[in-house]
Amino acid sequence: MxxxxxxxxxxxxxxxxxxxxxxxxxxxxxxxxxxxxxxxxxxxxxxxxxxxxxxxxxxxxxxxxxxxxxxxxxxxxxxxxxxxxxxxxxxxxxxxxxxxxxxxxxxxxxxANAAMLGEAMFGAGKDFKNLVLLTLGTGVGGGVYIDGKLFEGNEGKGGEVGHTIIRLGGRQCSCGLRGCFETYASASALIADTKKAMKKNKDSKMWDYVHGNIDTVNGATAFECAKLGDQTAMEVVENYEMWLTYGIVNFCNIFRPDAVILGGGISGQKEYLTRPIEEKLAELHYGFPMTPKVRILVSKLGNDAGILGAASLAFEKVQNQ
Ligand SMILES: [Zn+2]
The missing domain is CATH 3.30.420.40 (ATPase, nucleotide binding domain)
Incomplete structure (x- = not known):
């Protein structure tokens, strides 16, 4: 079919x-x-x-x-x-x-909820029953998959993980509130933080990396220069990963997923992104060390995530009927 x-x-x-x-x-x-x-x-x-x-x-x-x-x-x-x-x-x-x-x-x-189901049915989450997806883009989109089923919430409006508040009175979010997870963990947040750090540190290798043009900074700039040992870039990446990790700790404590899947351009950093988060997470979540480890994975569906996520809605409806 x-x-x-x-x-x-x-x-x-x-x-x-x-x-x-x-x-x-x-x-x-x-x-x-x-x-x-x-x-x-x-x-x-x-x-x-x-x-x-x-x-x-x-x-x-x-x-x-x-x-x-x-x-x-x-x-x-x-x-x-x-x-x-x-x-x-x-x-x-x-x-x-x-x-x-x-x-x-x-x-x-x-x-975003459709993408979660697509990843669970056809992608990185195929072998698991409890998942959280975070798409690190302009904002942080995502969804939650519980006991082998997409969690949708009332009217299907649940799963807005990007707008959970992780800092009272924190950064202004496009939703009108302050301190939302996505104002620290999105690709846009990483890019803004990278530029800020560059302006403060004119001798950072990141300036060479973007050929002196700060407008071309993207989600990979700090990661790539951190790999070259640039101190400023390493601090930007560490700070970014800290916010991302603490947000993930909250989702782990609520849902206790088998895995958290990271999508969006930044997930192209693969183990360079997932390994530090996995290591920190193991010590941060409630009940350590007696609770199961949460794996951090990267999305597998790439450009087809949208079509496959949408199609998975039709398949899941039939499976659960
Ligand atoms: Zn918000």
């Missing part, structure tokens, strides 16, 4: 037909053009999926259902996107419109 995974992004919608092993057998995309109404986009999306099923020589009976990962505030009880700031969508009945045009069951989730 196949599932249709629909990954909605700010610029385009990526769609894939996915089999039970997590392989994308057919893929296509649709641009999200400015000025086109949200209802029109849903209509075109439904028509496109129907046309692709026909062109691929497939039948509706080949499909188990449709999964949709959508950014923003998604209500999984009503199947509506309540609000998506990047797309400027309001109260859009995604499940209703797509299920009537495609004629298959449709399940929707917030894109």
């Amino acid at each position: 196949l599932a249709i995974g629909i990954d909605i992004g700010g610029m385009s919608i990526k769609i894939g037909f996915v089999n039970e092993r997590g392989e994308i057998t057919h893929r296509f995309r649709m641009a999200v053009l400015k000025g086109v109404s949200q209802g029109q986009i849903m209509k075109e999306l439904g028509d496109l999926v129907n046309a692709e099923i026909e062109d691929a020589g497939l039948h509706y009976s080949d499909f188990i259902g449709v999964g949709v990962g959508c950014p923003g505030s998604i209500n999984t009880l009503t199947g509506r996107c309540d609000f998506s700031p990047n797309l400027d969508w309001h109260d859009l009945d995604i499940v209703g419109m797509l299920s009537s045009s495609i004629g298959l069951p449709v399940r929707i989730a917030n894109d």
Whole structure:
């Protein structure tokens, strides 16, 4: 059986037909053009999926259902996107419109929750029953997987790990509060901290690394220069890992996952990122040393995380029915 995974992004919608092993057998995309109404986009999306099923020589009976990962505030009880700031969508009945045009069951989730399920079903979390995913990007997205099932919370709005507060009165967050985890642990936070440290330390190797142009600092700058032994870069990385680790300690104490999966560009640092966190974590979490160790892993799905996460929603619904 196949599932249709629909990954909605700010610029385009990526769609894939996915089999039970997590392989994308057919893929296509649709641009999200400015000025086109949200209802029109849903209509075109439904028509496109129907046309692709026909062109691929497939039948509706080949499909188990449709999964949709959508950014923003998604209500999984009503199947509506309540609000998506990047797309400027309001109260859009995604499940209703797509299920009537495609004629298959449709399940929707917030894109980060969908990514969590995709990682659990097809990626780094495949062998585990309890997981937390943290995607280190502009913010910290993520999700929680408990006892072999995606945790969604009331209306599907749970799992907002990036907005747990780890410092009262701390840094200003885009959500309006202060001291959220993502203001310290996101890639954006790391980049801001790297630049700050560079301005204070003009002799840091990081200046050579970016050829004197501070605007080109990215999430790898401090890590790569720390590997070269640059003291300033090492301090930036250590400080970043400290905040990340303390956030993870909280999630470990609440959920006691088998593993925490790190995604986003910074996870490309692999063991250089995960090993220090794993070592510190072992001593920090409650009950040490009598509690099981929590493994820190990096995401495996890469660029296909969105499509596979969305498709996994359709597969999980059937498995748990
Ligand atoms: Zn916040």
